[in-house]
Amino acid sequence: MRVGMDFGTGANMTLTAWTSPSDPSPGPVVAVMDTTGDPEVFIWNGAEKVWRSGPWDGLQFTGVPDTATYMGFNFSFVNSAKEVSYSFQVANSSIVSRLTLNSTGAAGGLLQRWTWVWAAGAWNMYWYAPKDQCDAVNQCGPNGVCDPNSLPVCECLRGFAPRSPEAWALRDNRGGCARATPLDCGNGTDGFALMAHAKVPDTTAAVVDYRAGLAECAQRCQRNCSCTAYANANLSGAPGHRGCVMWGGALEDLRVFPNFGQDLYVRLAAADLGTCRPTCLRSSAGFSLSRSSTS
Numbered sequence: 001m002r003v004g005m006d007f008g009t010g011a012n013m014t015l016t017a018w019t020s021p022s023d024p025s026p027g028p029v030v031a032v033m034d035t036t037g038d039p040e041v042f043i044w045n046g047a048e049k050v051w052r053s054g055p056w057d058g059l060q061f062t063g064v065p066d067t068a069t070y071m072g073f074n075f076s077f078v079n080s081a082k083e084v085s086y087s088f089q090v091a092n093s094s095i096v097s098r099l100t101l102n103s104t105g106a107a108g109g110l111l112q113r114w115t116w117v118w119a120a121g122a123w124n125m126y127w128y129a130p131k132d133q134c135d136a137v138n139q140c141g142p143n144g145v146c147d148p149n150s151l152p153v154c155e156c157l158r159g160f161a162p163r164s165p166e167a168w169a170l171r172d173n174r175g176g177c178a179r180a181t182p183l184d185c186g187n188g189t190d191g192f193a194l195m196a197h198a199k200v201p202d203t204t205a206a207v208v209d210y211r212a213g214l215a216e217c218a219q220r221c222q223r224n225c226s227c228t229a230y231a232n233a234n235l236s237g238a239p240g241h242r243g244c245v246m247w248g249g250a251l252e253d254l255r256v257f258p259n260f261g262q263d264l265y266v267r268l269a270a271a272d273l274g275t276c277r278p279t280c281l282r283s284s285a286g287f288s289l290s291r292s293s294t295s
Helices: 065-069 164-171 216-223
Strands: 003-004 012-014 014-018 023-034 040-045 048-052 073-079 082-089 097-102 108-115 122-131 144-147 154-157 160-162 177-179 190-197 207-210 225-230 244-248 254-256 262-268 280-286 288-289
Touching: 003 023, 003 073, 014 097, 023 097, 082 097, 154 160, 160 164, 190 225, 216 225, 216 244, 216 262, 244 288
Parallel strands: 144 254
Antiparallel strands: 003 012, 003 082, 014 023, 023 040, 040 048, 073 082, 097 108, 108 122, 144 154, 154 288, 160 177, 190 254, 190 262, 207 244, 225 244, 225 262, 280 288
């Protein structure tokens, strides 16, 4: 079974939840592969995005880092002119697993992986999403970062401040964050700061070149005044599959993980690349997040 798009036949291979646990008719909750930009899986509840997998980084979806700990599973991601699809296989025939989508969950829409436990004669829930507060789409607004291990969970990127300090103080983060210092791309003074362990932003409108390396990606983004961030598209190390993803405009639906995730390079004005200010919370490989004093 695959989730994705077959361009040859036009088939859109999706998971569709039942309307309710007692009504098996197709409901409004679907898991679908968005093939624009750098493809990723979304859960939709009608017109509302409930969850985003993050793009495939050559090893896993960046928003599902715990797949690195799976035992006995093989994951396949195909991105070609013929199809974009995701599937999984089990290495041992004694492992029985299924991936389901239902209409329950806080936001309506819950993706679950189950495995059969032979000794108990029952299904065991192996993984599920959305999992935490930061799995909610765009929890912290544009240019905000969600960290479930921080209190409060929303922070602004370094060099950014809440658009509405009053709303931010009340934990209403939908407005997100705005730059504290304007960029100066024309004079070439802008630079990039590294955000480690990230679920990279929504890639629907991102520009992707799977042939470019990270150094070339940095040069392209530096020259393009509309480019606000870039990242490697492929971390598998496979020859010829390096990849460059570039974002323009606001960075949407950002979160961080404690140990997994991807490196994201965010464009900042020269003034915001210097010494960490008093409001700086932490630094990680040259990147820091700042929290408004009103939050």
